[in-house]
Amino acid sequence: QEKLTLLLDWFINPDHGPIIIAREKGFFAEQGLDVEIVEPADPSAPPKLVAAGQADLAVSYQPQTHVQVAEGLPLMRIATIVATPLNTLVVLQDGDIKTISDLKGKKVGVSLGGFEDILLGTMLRKHGMDLSDVELVNVNFSLSPSLISGQVDAVIGAYRNFELNQMDIVGHPGRAFYVEEEGVPLYDELIIVAKAGTEGNPNYRKFINALEKATSYIINHPDESWKAFTSTDPKLDDELNSRAWRDTIPRFALRPGALDTARYTAFARFLKDTGLIDTVPELSTYAVELPAQ
Amino acid sequence: MRAIRLCITFAGLLVLWQLIVTATAAPTYILPAPLDVAIAMAERPGLLLQHAWVTFAEILLGLLFGTILGIVSALVIALFRPAKRWLLPVLVISQALPVFALAPLLVLWLGYGMPSKVAMAVLIIYFPVTAAFYDGLRRTEGGWLDLARTMGATRGAMLRHIRIPAALPAFGSGLRVGAAIAPIGAVVGEWVGSSAGLGYLMLHANARMQVDFMFAALALLASFGLALYFTVDFGLRRLTYWQREQSPFDD
Amino acid sequence: MRAIRLCITFAGLLVLWQLIVTATAAPTYILPAPLDVAIAMAERPGLLLQHAWVTFAEILLGLLFGTILGIVSALVIALFRPAKRWLLPVLVISQALPVFALAPLLVLWLGYGMPSKVAMAVLIIYFPVTAAFYDGLRRTEGGWLDLARTMGATRGAMLRHIRIPAALPAFGSGLRVGAAIAPIGAVVGEWVGSSAGLGYLMLHANARMQVDFMFAALALLASFGLALYFTVDFGLRRLTYWQREQSPFDD
Amino acid sequence: MHSPFPDKPQTAPSIVLTGGHLRFAGKEVFHNLHLTLPAAKWSCLLGPSGVGKTSLLRQLAGLRAEDGEMEGTVAAGDGAPLPERIAYMAQQDLLLPWATVLENVLIGRKLRGEPIRPQDRDKAMAILADVDVAREADALPAALSGGMRQRVALARTLFEDRPVILMDEPFSSLDAITRRRLQDLAVRLLAGRTVLLVTHDPMEALRVGDDILLLKGSPARIQAPMSPTGSAPRQEDRDGLWPLYAELLKQLGAAA
């Protein structure tokens, strides 16, 4: 059995479906892999630690990866887990904000992921405003509470599969504005990165194969896979997760190993246009589609 | 008698808590009522305890190493003048830096296991202990030192038989603070990266808005913190047996 | 002379930092070298300073209120026996609860403005100050109290003219610790919710992997922490002017 | 000669201790002790070291024994409350290290919340001059010699100007000459007060005491072997103290 260490971006949640199912259903073992999964609480740490060689793989985000690579981190995207954006701008359903234009002069809570202000700026520009028309407030991980309690009028960084359900459950349903419908190019929300230069590691391909098998298992057996998911840890079994699970299934990448070069190139250009990165490095230096073995 | 008083205190705290909930009309996802928390606790006691052990172990190890390190540092600073000049600023800086900023460094060096959490607890406990003990060491009564000098005391013996005992009450002050904040160290460490412990449980629950469960973990942590504080306090009173406490308004 | 020593200390710290970078071969995105940080600092001095003022104000206000609150609490606990029984456990619990856990609550109650950060700094500073001052108050030399009693001292006057001055050195110990950790309070507060301040800047830079800029903010914070500590230390020495410090191994 | 005290007639009460009892873990210091200090007289208490003189003085001053059990009642002969009429000078000087010499002398007024008026300052300075530490009025106690500290403590007691004065070895750290001078000063300033003076110097007791008390034995009992005649301060030769001195030494020796 070959050992691999995988750093998640955050605690285990339905977004990590294929990874957990691959472990629970023995698809990793089938590939001869023994994958150790570590849950951090600071999503910005895993890429650093992978770059520093502290772990083999990390769960990260496509936008952040562009930025990190531009900042000099030796990272290589090798797989995709969630192939659509999850990020949304959320307001209270019965609140004053009906359209994005209503945000002028309001407070917008943000969980600083390094990218949310760009998203928001793009969305605002589409409605003839820019970032200086709102007040950005860092609310860290208290996105829904800060919105529900009225401390902010909107939050950016809320996940459509998660925060929306969460708010609904506590009786304060939210309304989402989808980023890709407001001027942001489509991107992969959750990806797997390795340290650049290690992509030749044959275990990575095996890892992707296991993910692929797990994803198709999830699509085919949504209920069994939910049971398998919660069997990892009984505290995952609650209403929020079960609703999130249902909402996430259609967003899992069916071909995790595949790389949509056009999507990555376009997104890099978008980031350069917004000024977040200065240069657009050669795509092959930070994203690959690993060949079959 | 003491047990009764403790129970009353505990009940009083619960009532206070309930009052705050009622008074502020806080929704459950902001501040759950004590009963909700008790239910959450009763629902998954095994899970809580299992994670609690991890955290308790981290706290105790952190307190142990932090205290040892603090004692050694204070001695070095008090004994060697150059050390004071160079070490003290480092010490203060180490304290003013938010541990969180150092967390990736610690994880990089120590990995995701228990060592990095213990290191975090050590970092937090270290300064109060060092600062207080050092303060005690530098305030030794001059007459005793003079006496020791005329007796031809060796540096080590003077330290052992005069300066350290004389500094014990001050050290005690510092250690009490250290014991009270040790839980923070371990929990912050767990937030940086872990897969077990009450801190992990809390963040996890918090991210899910299972605020009642988060408070259950918090309550467990607070109880342990309280027990630790009073144990340390008891030990310190033993250690400074000659100190008479003044409660001049008892009567 | 002192200025020179300070500069040397500072240079020494930079060298230490560089040594750590070199020795551990830490990559820039985990621990940047001092020069990188200096460059990052020089690039956007205006931005840094503008946010620094916010944080410094939070720290100073937190220290001020935390100290006042600590002094008052210690006095209440020392003076009223029932207060000791009931308040002390609350105090210890308040400390054993990780501020981080309370931070989201504070922010929800006090909003994302400065008050919630000041409250956080207050929470962090409060306990060391209270515990140390209380410790000092309960150890007043019995002879002085006896003397005061025979003189028909009022409670207040005894406190003012004997117990408080006698407890000042211990209070000083606590305040030094408080001053050293005050920056953490403010920064943690900013992490949980803010739109300005060095903590906000650090989160931002961290998320963008501008680690050199993050360390620039960190360096600014540490410098301020150091300055604050030594200012407080200087003030405390003035306050306890009659205390003779022993550095018995100077010669 | 000037007197720092305005002519305020003070009626000094007698003091009566009944059933005085003190025990420390496993050690009975005194038991069922009765003692009367006559009004407006100087009583001098002698006794071997460790017999319980300080403890007795503390009981009279209304202080408790830290680790011991103390019983008994202390009352003034005139039936009025006693505590606020006592000035107590302990065996240690108990100067506050953060206060200057002058502030230490004035501390009683501050502790009672009374204002410090210019005349208080003048009175304090006058007493400091009397005990010869006026030059150090603004110094901190740390800058004083042992004897100077004791003199400041004495000045503080004299400043209090109470009808009842309890003093525990007030002159023990003073040289022979200064001691004599301060005995004379105390006798003059404390005329008409009820005074109990603990001392180790039999001659001192004979010079200033109207009654000599002896505390001896275990548990300790009080004896009143003699009352020198003539008005204090007495002179060794003139007042024929030498035979009394020899007698007192003998009695003390028997006590030891």
Added chain:
Amino acid sequence: MHSPFPDKPQTAPSIVLTGGHLRFAGKEVFHNLHLTLPAAKWSCLLGPSGVGKTSLLRQLAGLRAEDGEMEGTVAAGDGAPLPERIAYMAQQDLLLPWATVLENVLIGRKLRGEPIRPQDRDKAMAILADVDVAREADALPAALSGGMRQRVALARTLFEDRPVILMDEPFSSLDAITRRRLQDLAVRLLAGRTVLLVTHDPMEALRVGDDILLLKGSPARIQAPMSPTGSAPRQEDRDGLWPLYAELLKQLGAAA
């Protein structure tokens, strides 16, 4: 009578201070002071309170003045290093509050890193018995009376058993009888040692001192008015000390 000291012949040196100088901010305590303590003799130092006796003793003991400037050299007559041959008993008892009475007596050995052998314990207990606090050997200092504390401090000094002994008012808190007994004890135990005793009691100086020294004036100067004859401890009447006493008092009075 038993002696706790084994018969170890000690050669006590003479002590010479040259150019002794001490000044505190704005106050010259002494200046260009010369002093010789003859070998194996008792010198007794008298002088008004605050004149500088303690300071002089501290200089001889090799201690510095905390806030003052001290100059001058202290040397032993035999040229060998002095510091490790001195035992110093300060004006305060300086007992360690966390150590029992017995441990306080043994502290010198502990501080030098020497082992505590059974015979050390026996010797310490014997000295404690001599000064009459053996019963409190296991008590903490807080449980002792002032005089008992002073006796423990004396026991600690005697236990040190050094050729040079510097004592600052070692008997000041003791009653007349105990004081005499301990003077005799000290004379016996410290025979052959070079001793400097600061005292306020002229008779004490005359009873035990081979040389009487007077420190007086400002800046203070040393005088050596008299050397009583006959071997100590002398008796007031037998050894004709009374005329000397009168003379000494006169000189002290002139000094004050």
